[in-house]
Amino acid sequence: MSEYEELLDKFDKSDMAGWTRRFFDDLESAFQRDFDVIEENDWHGVLCVGMGGSGAGGTYLSTISSKAAGLPVHYWRDYGLPSWWGPEWLVIATSYSGNTEETISSVEMALREGGSVVGISSGGRLEDLLKESENSVHIGVPGGQMPRSAFGHLFGTQLSLFWCMGLLPAPSNQELEEMIARLRSSAEEWDPLVGTKAVDAARHISKSEIGIVAPSIMGCVASRFSCQLNENSNLFARCSEVPEMNHNEIIPWTEDSGKSQALVLIRSDYEEARTSARIDWFQNEANFSDRLVLKGEGVSLVEQMLYLSHITDWITIVLAVSIGVDPSEMTAIPALKDHLGKI
Incomplete structure (x- = not known):
């Protein structure tokens, strides 16, 4: 049994990894x-x-x-x-x-x-x-x-x-079938039981506060990644979008404050050209404890969003079990619902 097979068996009590493996099956079923x-x-x-x-x-x-x-x-x-x-x-x-x-x-x-x-x-x-x-x-x-x-x-x-x-x-049925096939192939090595991509990515951001920076076109993906880090990994994370963050959050990133942060950059072929120039400048000028760059793959905006959503899910699961956290556990949310049900 491999290291991460053991960790998943020990900590992933509700099989979050299994549900994640079925992501493309779920998509395909919905598309049909x-x-x-x-x-x-x-x-x-x-x-x-x-x-x-x-x-x-x-x-x-x-x-x-x-x-x-x-x-x-x-x-x-x-x-x-x-x-x-x-x-x-x-x-x-x-x-x-x-x-x-x-x-x-x-x-x-x-x-x-x-x-x-x-x-x-x-x-x-x-x-x-x-x-x-x-x-x-x-x-x-x-x-x-x-x-x-x-x-x-x-x-x-x-x-x-x-x-x-x-x-x-x-899209046509053929286009959907081809997209699902590409996604299955390109994302396969992010499963920690198949490849090391999620493990390597998690190591870049495991020891610092996490700041996710994305072009506006991928702001929704960055936001979901941040929430998955909260829920699956029990970690604080925040996200910001370019160009908006160039008018505020860019300041601490380019000062000493940035040295305590792990920077996650999300990139896409669909980001605006001027946005790309801004991100290129930012990653060269920013201070950070470590950096992880995640690039969308696929021939459409939807495909790149789906790819990034899936691989970031794997990163959050690997982070969770690496620090002894059950990625399915979320005690506070049902506790709050119980409280609200009484008032």
Whole structure:
């Protein structure tokens, strides 16, 4: 038994590594679904509501849509809905359990004010609410795992829905098959039982505070990576985007403060040319204790996002078991929910 096979066996009690290995299977399954949703051309926009791992896909859809869609796509991670929302905005509500308090609040408000909701969950209160609404649809996903490990099911379903509704240009079946095949091949060595890439990457950032810097086009990926480090690895991490961080956070990075930080740079072929120039300058001028550069692979923006999301999941799992942390454990979140249920 290899070192990391032993560590996973000892600390990964709920098989986060196993769920991560099935990521591309989950995506493929979601891409093959045919949704009974009528294409609608009269929406003013789409609002994606959701929290935590269930809400991450909305940030990805917002970024992708800003480059390819004809409608604005925003996300909302709070109770209720923004003051500017109206029934002419389609709501896509995602809650893996179907019982996320904030998301249910948003859906109830949307239904109360005459809106249309597409809900994605493994059941729960969300499914019950939408079954009672004539103008809404519930789409089920397989249950039985942690929301953050179900990203393939959730984001895959969201993407398929956008393609089916004509909200984003739909790739052909052949293009999807080729993308999944490329992703399986390019990401294989990030599995610590197959290769050493995740182990080597984790060593670069294991002994310092972690700062993730990404071009705006990959800001959603950086944010999800930061959250996965929080939940899977029990580590503090933060993320910032270029060019925005060039107007603030660049200062401590280029002073002595940066020497205590592990710098993670996320790069993509889809970053703006001027953004690339900014990042090139920054990585030469910044101070850091160590540096890790992660480059998106693939022939489309979606493919590069999926690749980076998968390999960063492996990094967080390797970091967790390396320091004796169960990557599935999250005591504080259910404890908070129990507390809120009593008040």
